[in-house]
Amino acid sequence: MRAALLLPMLWAAVASVQAQSDQAPPSGALPFVGTQVPGRPLAGSMALPALIAPGQQPQVPPKAGDPHSILPQPPAGKVAIGMSARFGDNDPFIPRGLVWRIFADRPEASGAYPLVAEAADPAPVFFLSPGGYVVHVSYGLASVARRIVVGEESRREQLLLSAGGVTLHSDVSDKPIPAQKVTYDIFEGSFLQGRAASRPFYRGANSGELIVLPAGSYYVVSTYGEGNAVIQADVAVAPGKVTDATLHHRAGEIALRLVKVAGGDPLPDTQWSVLTPGGDSVKESINTLPTFVLAEGEYTAVARYEGKTYTKEFTVESGKDGPVEVMLGEQVAPPSLDATEGSGD
Incomplete structure (x- = not known):
């Protein structure tokens, strides 16, 4: 196992995941607990930061490579908020793959938090009216949120996205x-x-x-x-x-075959079961030529053909693939196995 610096190929993977999750949170859902990916759990949950009073809002000093060293002039009645994200304090800005959403920090009568703005740019500038908001940014299956209060002055906001x-x-x-x-x-x-x-x-x-x-x-x-x-x-x-x-x-791929003679053609319409030495079923199949991958160890192959049941014990060795042939008439199973019915796959 090895770790490498986050390479440009990561951005393509993020884009693929974002294509599945690029939907606003459902009505009534808190917008700052992560993005629900279909068929998967929430991307993550995070505590809601304390609301910061307008006069106490910290100003983020510009750093080398800051995409918002100069903010554009906002329209009348609006304030420019430049957003960006890093993996850590000393890491460079994340250049792509981010999805930003801005929500009002108070729900409507329906209980839903209104979506105010969204962007897929790495460092968007949002023009917002003074008031409270929740900024949510997602990156793949990772996400983070910050609650902010917009005052009368434009400023930068940098989020740390630990992904x-x-x-x-x-x-x-x-x-x-x-x-x-x-x-x-x-x-x-x-x-x-x-x-x-x-x-x-x-x-x-x-x-x-x-x-x-x-x-x-x-x-x-x-x-x-x-x-x-x-x-x-x-x-x-x-x-x-x-x-x-x-x-x-540590496993091997085996192909089961019921034959009349060694190396002969497999007999059709054979039902199969693979059992552990203790008699527990590992796998069953109604295919004539089933192929299974089994962990190394000892097993019993059970073949049912024309009302009779035949068995063969075999061993799986790690990395050794090959057929397991059960000879017709070589070993007839006891009545207890004859009565067993396979479920098939």
Whole structure:
């Protein structure tokens, strides 16, 4: 696992995620608790900052590369507020991938917080009337908000958005697993320390996909194939960096075949089950030639064909793929297995 500085490719990943979340919060929902991504949990929640009185509003001094060293003249009755975001105090400004929304800080009679303005520029300037607002900025699945009071003078506002990226890969016996054969679910917390969330923060990530997340600790569940090859690993996401993590599976891909003679053609209309040594079902299939990825260990293949059941014990070794042939008539299962019905897939 390694971390690299946040590269330009991160911006494209952010744009992809923002395309899914580029909707205003639903009516009645607080606009400063994160952006709901379809099928995923909230991007994050944050405490509402205390309201700052107009006379106590801090002025942000310009820094090198400040996009708002000079603010434009606002229209009459308005004030220019220049917005920008950083990963940290000493990090450069985030140059793209941000979505800004400005809400009134008081709800309407319906309970909804009115959306006043929005922008997808990295450093927008909003012309606002004096009053209270909530500024919300999202970046991928990370977001932050600040409650501000606009007075009579134009000024700059800089938000710290603690976000980073992660790319996930898997291998078996030091050989990369093809991207289409592995998926990932990302949970908040730590699996190793027993502080794991029960619901995924991000579900169904693909191998090699760059995912932008709030900085923090996560654990990843990697699922290889359609058997029981599932492993977990903790991952740390640092602000402004991309963590490249590789999860090491110990599994093999096996193809089940019921044949009359060794190396013969597989018999059609065969139903299959794979059992552990204790008799627990791992996988079932109604396909004639099923292929499963199984964690290394010992198993029993059960084939049902023309009213009879045949079994064969076999061992899966990590990184060793190949067929498992069950010979017709070689070993007939006891009646208890004959009576077992497979659910199929």
